[in-house]
Amino acid sequence: MTVAGWAALVALGVFHGVNPAMGWLFAVARGLQEGSQRALLLSLPPIAAGHLASVGLVAALVVATRSVTTSTALAVAGGLVLVGFGLWRLLSARHFRWAGMRLSSAQLAAWSFLMSSAHGAGLMLLPVLLVDPPGATAGHAAHPAGAPVGALTGLGAAAVHTVAMFAAALALALTVHRVLGLGVLRRAWFNVDRLWAAVLMVAGLVTLIHA
Amino acid sequence: MTRWTPDPTFHPSPRDAANAPPEKLAYVAAFDRGARRPDAIVVLDTDPDSADYGQVVGWTDLPHRGDELHHFGWNACSSALCPTAPHPHVERRYLIVPGLRSSRINVLDTRPDPRQPRVVKVIGPEELAKRAGYSRPHTVHCGPDGIYLSALGGADGAEGPGGIAILDHTTFEVRGAWEADRGPQFLAYDVWWHLTQDVLVTSEWGTPSMIEDGIVGELLLARRYGHAIHFWDLATRRHVQRVDLGDQYQMPLELRPAHDPRRSHGFVGVVINVEDLSASVWLWHRDGDRWAVTKVIEIPAEPADPARLPELLKPFGAVPPLVTDIDLSVDDRFLYVSCWGTGELRQYDVSDPFHPVQTGSVRLGGIVARTPHPAAPDQPLSGGPQMVEVSRDGRRVYVSNSLYGAWDDQFYPDGVGAWLAKLDVDPQAGGLTADLRFFPHGEQFRGLRVHQTRLQGGDASSDSYCFP
Numbered sequence: 001m002t003v004a005g006w007a008a009l010v011a012l013g014v015f016h017g018v019n020p021a022m023g024w025l026f027a028v029a030r031g032l033q034e035g036s037q038r039a040l041l042l043s044l045p046p047i048a049a050g051h052l053a054s055v056g057l058v059a060a061l062v063v064a065t066r067s068v069t070t071s072t073a074l075a076v077a078g079g080l081v082l083v084g085f086g087l088w089r090l091l092s093a094r095h096f097r098w099a100g101m102r103l104s105s106a107q108l109a110a111w112s113f114l115m116s117s118a119h120g121a122g123l124m125l126l127p128v129l130l131v132d133p134p135g136a137t138a139g140h141a142a143h144p145a146g147a148p149v150g151a152l153t154g155l156g157a158a159a160v161h162t163v164a165m166f167a168a169a170l171a172l173a174l175t176v177h178r179v180l181g182l183g184v185l186r187r188a189w190f191n192v193d194r195l196w197a198a199v200l201m202v203a204g205l206v207t208l209i210h211a
Numbered sequence: 212m213t214r215w216t217p218d219p220t221f222h223p224s225p226r227d228a229a230n231a232p233p234e235k236l237a238y239v240a241a242f243d244r245g246a247r248r249p250d251a252i253v254v255l256d257t258d259p260d261s262a263d264y265g266q267v268v269g270w271t272d273l274p275h276r277g278d279e280l281h282h283f284g285w286n287a288c289s290s291a292l293c294p295t296a297p298h299p300h301v302e303r304r305y306l307i308v309p310g311l312r313s314s315r316i317n318v319l320d321t322r323p324d325p326r327q328p329r330v331v332k333v334i335g336p337e338e339l340a341k342r343a344g345y346s347r348p349h350t351v352h353c354g355p356d357g358i359y360l361s362a363l364g365g366a367d368g369a370e371g372p373g374g375i376a377i378l379d380h381t382t383f384e385v386r387g388a389w390e391a392d393r394g395p396q397f398l399a400y401d402v403w404w405h406l407t408q409d410v411l412v413t414s415e416w417g418t419p420s421m422i423e424d425g426i427v428g429e430l431l432l433a434r435r436y437g438h439a440i441h442f443w444d445l446a447t448r449r450h451v452q453r454v455d456l457g458d459q460y461q462m463p464l465e466l467r468p469a470h471d472p473r474r475s476h477g478f479v480g481v482v483i484n485v486e487d488l489s490a491s492v493w494l495w496h497r498d499g500d501r502w503a504v505t506k507v508i509e510i511p512a513e514p515a516d517p518a519r520l521p522e523l524l525k526p527f528g529a530v531p532p533l534v535t536d537i538d539l540s541v542d543d544r545f546l547y548v549s550c551w552g553t554g555e556l557r558q559y560d561v562s563d564p565f566h567p568v569q570t571g572s573v574r575l576g577g578i579v580a581r582t583p584h585p586a587a588p589d590q591p592l593s594g595g596p597q598m599v600e601v602s603r604d605g606r607r608v609y610v611s612n613s614l615y616g617a618w619d620d621q622f623y624p625d626g627v628g629a630w631l632a633k634l635d636v637d638p639q640a641g642g643l644t645a646d647l648r649f650f651p652h653g654e655q656f657r658g659l660r661v662h663q664t665r666l667q668g669g670d671a672s673s674d675s676y677c678f679p
Contacts, residue, residue: 189217
């Protein structure tokens, strides 16, 4: 993984973290409902864990698959999936459905996993994960068995991404909770969904061009 | 249809909603009792700086006849900001308008001209029956995961059970019945919730045959109308608890939970106590891990000369208050109670919900009193304050005078007429004063009767909030 690759993972992590639909807003709501900042802080780790699971699953699959198929075929397929998913996110009017609001930590993690998966958070990392030729990472080149090591790299990528996501969500949740207040939502909550869909499609196109 | 920034009429908290600019228009459900002409959504000008203030400025006939409009609601509201499934960039734009008698659901678009809503979709009774198994749709609430629509009757002529149908947020198609397990619930009427606490509440009126040809005296005296409210788990869609008020307390109707999502209480109005014709308002609240109700307001019947009473009431020699609607201000401070029989709107300070303090009263109409509106002091009024709607900032209260076609005819047999009034509120001290400039009535409504009012941008009974 190159420095640019890691930087991209962090940047996408921040992008995911600031999206209110990915969990920081839920953490703020829980904090306000309970009247305690502690409730807010305790909500974020399960949310991050759910995000990690969603992103990590995609990353591990991609990196593992790459060792058994040609990278070009994978990149083309991945790019097409991304563009298609982005288009679907842009055009579909369907809303994520989740009925309950009083969730245990495990349910909160499950909510986050589903929310991240439904939004294609992991897919968005595809161009970063695919840009790295198999086995080329320094220190891993000597290993004969590519798949397990590749999967570990993928999980490392997911972890770095999630740490960035967690930091961004934490910063935003605390800022809104302590300083800005929720009134800011009405002005500043621009339509992330459209931007999100656009980023998905750009990621797909980048992947296809590099394929 | 999505926006780049959240719909400006969505508010994270009740406090934000109360600070929003005042409504400029009101939408009123109007129906023709004889079903000779179509029902309509009527648009009133509520901007005091407008030349047309207090006048009908828009009129949309529905495509069919005989709907009997009653309650209606918005496609989306502040609950769109709720964090589990946020979709803040949809628009509060469509009015979902059920026909209580026809079981037809009309969808009106308030864009591009909010004064001339257009009918964009009609869902027939057969779709509600086939998909959800219900008929006689009533209350509409914009939920975070769909539009909730209560219904009084079952499908294909079945009396019940009534229940809740879910409509799709965007297509408005009927998705199905909401209940996974309805327990002992059979009668239905109103529905609302404590959204952040995963609690849904329903109330009870009667089955179609118990209401559609008028109130049935024998059934009432036999205490067969609803007298319980039900609590449900909003997440699992299961019945949790039935709380019986006592079978003398007939017809607990409108449910008004606190708007502050941290509070776990609400109010329900009861039409009549068959033992003494009084009406009452009850508070629901938590009691350990169960729900309980406490009667917090009781309004006695007023003695009257039987000669001046309709047939139904002659034997009793008294006018029952008939509390048929209540409404709670967005800041949860004032509760408004409609006494449709005696012709009075009362205001209570419910800062301490267990101990309401009456702070205001306005008399209009009434079965015996026929109190005129101060803007037309020579004109006795029929009907009484019935549907009551409170503006977001709590400064203005709108009342309309019809209850329900067949019941209007029983309690006001010489004609219920049609009028709306607006009352100004002192939000600090309380108190109600009729606005002399706002009294649309009579011919303005072209022979139709007026029921629920919805305010542009949301009102006290339309929105739920996920943040305190």
